[in-house]
Amino acid sequence: MRIGVLTSGGDCPGLNAVIRSVVHRAVVDHGDEVIGFHDGWRGLLECDYRKLDLDAVGGILARGGTILGSSRVRPEDLRDGVERAKGYVEELGLDAIIPIGGEGTLKAAHLLSEGGLPIVGVPKTIDNDIASTDVTFGFDTAVGVATEALDRLKTTAESHQRVLIVEVMGRHTGWIALHSGMAAGAHAIVVPERPFDIEELSKRVGERFEAGKRFAIVVVAEGAKPREGSMRWDEGGKDVYGHERFAGVARQLSIELEQRLGKEARPVILGHVQRGGTPTAYDRVLATRFGWHAVEAAHRGQFGMLTALRGTEITMVPLADAVRTLKTVPAERYAEAQCVL
Numbered sequence: 001m002r003i004g005v006l007t008s009g010g011d012c013p014g015l016n017a018v019i020r021s022v023v024h025r026a027v028v029d030h031g032d033e034v035i036g037f038h039d040g041w042r043g044l045l046e047c048d049y050r051k052l053d054l055d056a057v058g059g060i061l062a063r064g065g066t067i068l069g070s071s072r073v074r075p076e077d078l079r080d081g082v083e084r085a086k087g088y089v090e091e092l093g094l095d096a097i098i099p100i101g102g103e104g105t106l107k108a109a110h111l112l113s114e115g116g117l118p119i120v121g122v123p124k125t126i127d128n129d130i131a132s133t134d135v136t137f138g139f140d141t142a143v144g145v146a147t148e149a150l151d152r153l154k155t156t157a158e159s160h161q162r163v164l165i166v167e168v169m170g171r172h173t174g175w176i177a178l179h180s181g182m183a184a185g186a187h188a189i190v191v192p193e194r195p196f197d198i199e200e201l202s203k204r205v206g207e208r209f210e211a212g213k214r215f216a217i218v219v220v221a222e223g224a225k226p227r228e229g230s231m232r233w234d235e236g237g238k239d240v241y242g243h244e245r246f247a248g249v250a251r252q253l254s255i256e257l258e259q260r261l262g263k264e265a266r267p268v269i270l271g272h273v274q275r276g277g278t279p280t281a282y283d284r285v286l287a288t289r290f291g292w293h294a295v296e297a298a299h300r301g302q303f304g305m306l307t308a309l310r311g312t313e314i315t316m317v318p319l320a321d322a323v324r325t326l327k328t329v330p331a332e333r334y335a336e337a338q339c340v341l
């Protein structure tokens with residue numbers, strides 16, 4: 001068999017572990033040939049690739065980022081490129097393509113699969129918002145990074161009697177905010193699933209100071225928004241890929257809280273530090289299992305599907321199901337955290 005692999009969309013710790021696993025399983029156990037397209041879908045649309053043998057994936061298990069490079073592609077460019085991609089797949093004699101990616105990549109994978117390409121998807125994202133899998137690799141690493149940052153920020157916040165509003169990633173969902181906030185004992189967690197009430201947040205932080213505490217940590221997901229009309233709010237518009245550009249929820253919240261409470265409030269934006277660096281052991285194992293199962297699915301001819309973790313088992317689910325909805329934080333989880341607004 002000849003298999004093409006690519007990594008597309010925002011990078012994520014564990015991508016290299018999937019690539020390595022695909023190559024090991026395919027080359028060593030099946031005697032397949034594997035090629036890697038450069039910079040995600042761009043590589044497929046421009047037939048830009050390299051051969052991936054065992055040497056090519058040596059030493060990459062623990063490395064962050066992706067050795068293949070990644071990029072975003074505009075949906076219209078991909079739609080226009082389906083026939084071209086099919087031509088290259090035929091020319092290269094590919095029997096399967098394994099795209100590793102998040103929401104946007106899996107939508108693109110579904111489109112190409114509908115167009116007749118032999119696709120087996122692998123879900124990834126630090127945001128953990130892919131509905132068909134219990135967990136995506138990268139999430140555990142990101143939560144670990146955010147939690148360590150929160151632990152550190154607590155000590156400096158206390159020294160200076162500050163309110164620190166810590167913005168973590170989470171475009172549509174608050175999984176990173178919820179888990180890191182719970183792990184670090186944040187005093188309030190703000191998630192995109194539930195528009196926040198600035199009155200309530202301000203009251204909660206204010207009561208903490210009234211009770212004699214000398215600092216507060218608020219964790220906020222980048223995609224969180226206030227209740228319509230409840231405070232002054234800047235929108236950031238859209239980028240060329242149609243993604244919302246965020247105007248800085250932590251910055252806007254810090255201005256508002258400082259005015260309301262008369263306490264010094266500072267924004268801290270963790271940003272891409274959550275996506276970089278070495279994956280945790282959990283993420284390496286999950287990524288390795290996904291890679292192994294993707295190759296097996298390709299050999300069984302299970303196209304139009306993606307790998308998913310359900311409980312402790314890896315299973316294959318239709319791409320069509322994976323792209324239908326996002327996995328948001330269910331309301332019962334807010335109650336468990338005890339401090340979600």
Ligand code: F6P
Pocket residue numbers: 010102125126127169170171222275
């Ligand atoms: O989808 C993962 C993610 O890390 C989001 O949390 C974040 O909004 C987005 O990627 C940022 O993407 P980029 O690196 O392209 O700005």
